[in-house]
Amino acid sequence: MRNLRSTLIRYGMGALLPGVALVLAMPLWPVIKPFAMPLFLTAIVISAWQGGKGPGLLATLLSGLIIDYVFITPQYQTVST
DSSP states (O other): OHHHHHHHHHHHHHHHHHHHHHHHHHHHTTTOGGGSHHHHHHHHHHHHHHHOHHHHHHHHHHHHHHIIIIISOOSSOOOOO
C-alpha cells in the first residue's frame, strides 16, 4: 500500500508540474515569449530528480504536448472560408 501511494505521488508530481509551468507561463507569455520554455524544462528536471525516470518521462511528454498545442503556432493551416 505504501509503495502504491509513493508511486502515485511521484507520477502525480510528474503530471502536475507541467500544469504549474503552464499556469505560470500563460500570463507571462506576451512579455517573456522566448523565456517561457525554461519553466517547462524546470518542471521536467524537478520531476525526474524527485520522482525518477518514469515521472520525468511523463513530465517530458506532457510538457512537449503543452508547448506544441498551446505556444507554437502551426506553420501550415487549412483556412476554411
